[in-house]
Each structure stands twice: as C-alpha cells, then as structure tokens.
Amino acid sequence: xxxxxxxxxxxxxxxxxxxxxxxxxxxxxxxxxxxxxxxxxxxxxxxxxxxxxxxxxxxxxxxxxxxxxxxxxxxxxxxxxxxxxxxxxxxxxxxxxxxxxxxxxxxxxxxxxxxxxxxxxxxxxxxxxxxxxxxxxxxxxxxxxxxxxxxxxxxxxxxxxxxxxxxxxxxxxxxxxxxxxxxxxxxxxxxxxxxxxxxxxxxxxxxxxxxxxxxxxxxxxxxxxxxxxxxxxxxxxxxxxxxxxxxxxxxxxxxxxxxxxxxxxxxxxxxxxxxxxxxxxxxxxxxxxxxxxxxxxxxxxxxxxx
Ligand code: FE
Ligand code: FE
Numbered sequence: 582x583x584x585x586x587x588x589x590x591x592x593x594x595x596x597x598x599x600x601x602x603x604x605x606x607x608x609x610x611x612x613x614x615x616x617x618x619x620x621x622x623x624x625x626x627x628x629x630x631x632x633x634x635x636x637x638x639x640x641x642x643x644x645x646x647x648x649x650x651x652x653x654x655x656x657x658x659x660x661x662x663x664x665x666x667x668x669x670x671x672x673x674x675x676x677x678x679x680x681x682x683x684x685x686x687x688x689x690x691x692x693x694x695x696x697x698x699x700x701x702x703x704x705x706x707x708x709x710x711x712x713x714x715x716x717x718x719x720x721x722x723x724x725x726x727x728x729x730x731x732x733x734x735x736x737x738x739x740x741x742x743x744x745x746x747x748x749x750x751x752x753x754x755x756x757x758x759x760x761x762x763x764x765x766x767x768x769x770x771x772x773x774x775x776x777x778x779x780x781x782x783x784x785x786x787x788x789x790x791x792x793x794x795x796x797x798x799x800x801x802x803x804x805x806x807x808x809x810x811x812x813x814x815x816x817x818x819x820x821x822x823x824x825x826x827x828x829x830x831x832x833x834x835x836x837x838x839x840x841x842x843x844x845x846x847x848x849x850x851x852x853x854x855x856x857x858x859x860x861x862x863x864x865x866x867x868x869x870x871x872x873x874x875x876x877x878x879x880x881x882x883x884x885x886x887x
Contacts, residue, residue: 601756601766602778602788602797606749609640609742615855619862629861631698632883635734638689639742647685648743650750651678657751664757666769668747670793673768674721674740680710682746683717683739690735701731721770721793723880730885737882744768744794758798763806763843763878765791766798772806773879774856775834775845787845790856792880805836806843807878813837819866830854831863835875842875857881 605611613636620629652660652667660667673679687706694702705713716736719727728736748754748767756766763772773792778784788797789806804811814836818829830851835842844863846854860881867877877886 598786598799599782600758600799601754602776602783602799603748603754604745604795604797606643607640608745608795609636609643612636612855612858613640615853615858616861618853619858623862625861625864629858632734632858632861635686635690635738635883638686639738639745641689642682642685642742643746643749646746648678648681650747651676652747654752661755661757664759666756666759666765666767667751667754668744668768668794670721670744670768670770674717675714677710677714679717679740679743680713682743683713683736686735686739686742697731701729701735704729705732705735720882725885725887728885733885734883741793741795741882748794748796756796756798761807762800762804762809763789765789765794765796767791767796768794770794771878771880772843773881774860775800775806775843776854776856777802777845777847777849779848779852789843792882795857803834805834805839805841807841808836808839810836810838817842817866817870819863819869824850831859831866833866833870833875835870840875841878842870843879857883 613633616629616633616636620626623629651673657667692702716728716732717740720733720736754767759766759769768791770791770793772789774790776788776790776797778786778788787800787802789800790797800806803814805814814834816832817835818832828850830847831844833842833844844860846856846859848854861884
C-alpha cells in the first residue's frame with residue numbers, strides 16, 4: 582500500500598525523521614532468544630544464558646505487571662510540555678514504585694541456584710526495601726562500587742522491566758529531545774548503544790537505545806553522541822572472518838575528540854541484532870577499545886563493569 586504525498590509533506594518527512602522507535606511488547610522475550618543464540622560458542626556463554634533466564638522473567642512481569650504506571654496523567658502532561666522526561670529515573674527510583682517489581686522478579690526467578698548466584702539471590706531475598714532502594718539508586722547513578730557485582734543483573738532487570746512497562750503504558754508519548762544527545766527523552770537515562778534501523782520509515786536512521794526503559798530516539802549518524810563532534814570518527818569492529826569489510830553487524834563509533842565510544846548495531850547486516858544482547862556478547866570489543874584508551878560511557882544494567 583502506498584500513500585501519495587503532497588510536495589510539502591515530502592519535504593516535511595524528508596527533514597523530520599520519526600523521533601521515537603518504541604520497543605515491542607515482547608522485547609524481553611526477543612532479547613532472551615537473542616542471548617541464547619549468541620551464547621553458543623561465546624566465551625561468556627553461561628553468563629549470557631543466565632541473563633536470558635532473567636529476561637524471560639522480565640517478560641513475565643511485563644505481561645502481568647505487579648504495579649501500574651506510577652505517574653499520573655497530569656504529571657505526564659506537565660513533564661512533556663516542559664520538555665522533561667515523564668518517567669524521570671532519578672526521581673522515580675527514589676520514590677520506589679519499582680520495588681514491587683524487584684520483589685516479583687525474586688519470586689519468579691528459579692531459586693535452585695547454588696554457588697555465587699545462590700548467595701547473591703539469598704542476599705537480595707534477605708534485604709529490606711530501604712537497602713534495595715539504595716542499590717537501585719546507586720546503579721542508576723553509575724556508582725557500581727556501591728552495589729555488589731553479583732546483584733547488579735537482578736536489580737537492573739527489575740528496574741528495566743518496570744520502566745519498559747511504564748514506557749509502553751504511556752498514552753502515545755510525544756517526547757521531545759533531552760538536553761544531551763545521549764540522554765533518553767522518556768526517562769533521562771543514558772543510552773546503552775545505537776541501532777541503525779533497516780525497515781520502513783526508520784530505514785537507514787540511527788536510534789539510540791535507552792539503558793533503562795529501552796525507548797529508542799533518533800540521533801543523526803556520524804556524530805559523537807557525547808561531544809557532538811563529527812571529526813575523524815572511527816568505526817571499529819571485532820576481527821571476524823564471517824563479515825566482509827564494512828559489513829560488520831556491530832561497530833563502535835569512536836571519537837578521538839573526547840576519547841569515548843558507543844557501540845552500534847547495523848540491522849541491515851544482521852536483522853536479529855538486539856542492543857543489550859549484542860552488547861554483552863561483544864565484551865571483547867570493549868576490552869580492546871579500553872586498551873586503546875577509549876572510555877565507555879554507556880551503561881549496561883545487566884553487568885557491573887570490570
Ligand atoms: Fe529511557
Ligand atoms: Fe566525542
């Protein structure tokens with residue numbers, strides 16, 4: 582089916598790419614399947630499978646939310662009209678409506694684990710809401726040394742499930758760009774990775790995927806999302822014989838001006854790529870870029886760095 586556009590509309594659509602790309606309602610099921618696929622032959626296979634198991638629980642929670650949208654319509658409208666993220670992570674993490682999501686996650690997660698994983702689960706189950714809230718606040722503030730590393734994926738999973746569910750419950754969000762290119766317009770959290778999309782009205786455009794709510798927002802290509810420089814950007818991928826030069830499905834946009842980088846998935850080269858899963862499966866690229874002196878500013882809430 583095609584739509585005939587008037588000249589004015591053609592110009593408008595040419596200069597105004599859709600600002601948002603919202604995740605599908607089954608985002609965590611897709612992520613779990615992708616992680617299980619990437620786990621095959623990966624040095625971190627067991628870890629990727631554990632995260633996949635957590636994603637399946639996240640999907641259960643999104644399908645049967647333990648709590649509703651914590652932001653009243655009036656507050657949503659006020660935020661949006663002032664250009665503020667309606668699901669602001671820094672205030673909502675303190676207000677604590679996500680704690681019931683963590684409790685539900687702990688109830689759904691298969692508790693037969695032993696060893697370090699079993700200990701982490703026991704620590705979480707024994708903790709009270711004020712302790713849990715403190716870990717959540719620290720994690721979203723990037724203060725990883727204030728959260729035991731083994732707890733990070735569980736706290737991160739609960740936070741993500743809550744925020745993604747709230748994002749999907751927002752009535753047709755008309756969000757405006759945040760103050761910084763790398764900041765989510767829905768919740769104000771930093772981007773986790775970029776995705777160059779390959780379908781429909783989003784074809785060929787770059788979106789940044791939120792580390793917390795999985796909202797994606799448009800940012801022009803070939804521009805550092807941190808310092809906005811376009812000069813001498815370099816695109817680095819892992820050496821891989823399976824891909825022709827320039828056809829790697831995951832490349833890091835490295836900026837020599839601010840010495841930062843952001844990974845990007847190119848869906849035209851691998852349509853099944855999923856930002857969080859493919860990020861975790863390519864930690865070797867982070868190690869290499871770290872050795873080359875580049876800094877990673879993008880959090881992945883399922884992994885404590887280092
Ligand atoms: Fe977000
Ligand atoms: Fe830069």
